[in-house]
Amino acid sequence: MNNKYIAPEKYLKSFTCPHCQTLSLMHFDSHHFQEDTNESFSSKTPIKNTLYIARCCNCGKKIVWIDNEYIYPNIIAEEVNPDLPESVKQLYNEAGLIYNQSPRAACALLRLAIDRLCNELGETDRDINKNIGALVEKGLPKKVQQALDFVRVVGNKAVHPGVIAFDVDDTNTAKTLMRLINMIGQSMITEPKEIDEMYGLLPDSTKESIDRRDSK
Numbered sequence: 001m002n003n004k005y006i007a008p009e010k011y012l013k014s015f016t017c018p019h020c021q022t023l024s025l026m027h028f029d030s031h032h033f034q035e036d037t038n039e040s041f042s043s044k045t046p047i048k049n050t051l052y053i054a055r056c057c058n059c060g061k062k063i064v065w066i067d068n069e070y071i072y073p074n075i076i077a078e079e080v081n082p083d084l085p086e087s088v089k090q091l092y093n094e095a096g097l098i099y100n101q102s103p104r105a106a107c108a109l110l111r112l113a114i115d116r117l118c119n120e121l122g123e124t125d126r127d128i129n130k131n132i133g134a135l136v137e138k139g140l141p142k143k144v145q146q147a148l149d150f151v152r153v154v155g156n157k158a159v160h161p162g163v164i165a166f167d168v169d170d171t172n173t174a175k176t177l178m179r180l181i182n183m184i185g186q187s188m189i190t191e192p193k194e195i196d197e198m199y200g201l202l203p204d205s206t207k208e209s210i211d212r213r214d215s216k
């Protein structure tokens, strides 16, 4: 589960299997088929399609494309940071299930998730720009803010959470937003938690070394 995530792509020798979440070798097969021309359909020329099936060498399940369109199964892009608040994880996972089919809906959910995450981190301004700015002052890397700006979460053309920006919301934007949510979680929740845990360990180990020294 911890190996690097590689998104499924047609004819890529190995990628992260959306079924078993393992970076596995893929065996590809393709079939050409022709659609029956429907009388009511304006085009008189037969439609030729190609069906691509990748078979995962680890779990044996199939991943399907028709021509250039990814079809099956739904993909969660990058595993959600487990330290994120439940409400944020829910929005993230929901977006992860639909971003291939409905990138715009996924981006709207992810902007909501970022808004929710800011609130959970104590930044409750209605302006997400101000909230992210406050997080930067608390230690969020400036680069994350710049990246959020780039995908129009906090910039001049900011879209209010839940409002759909039709021109930019594609699968790449969705993937970027997911990565950024994980990065905010990493720097604002996971890392402080790990440092706290290390501090928590200090007194015991200090006591032990004192005990050892005193028993000599």
Ligand SMILES: [Zn+2]
Pocket: 017, 018, 019, 020, 021, 022, 024, 056, 057, 058, 059, 060, 061
């Ligand atoms: Zn698999």
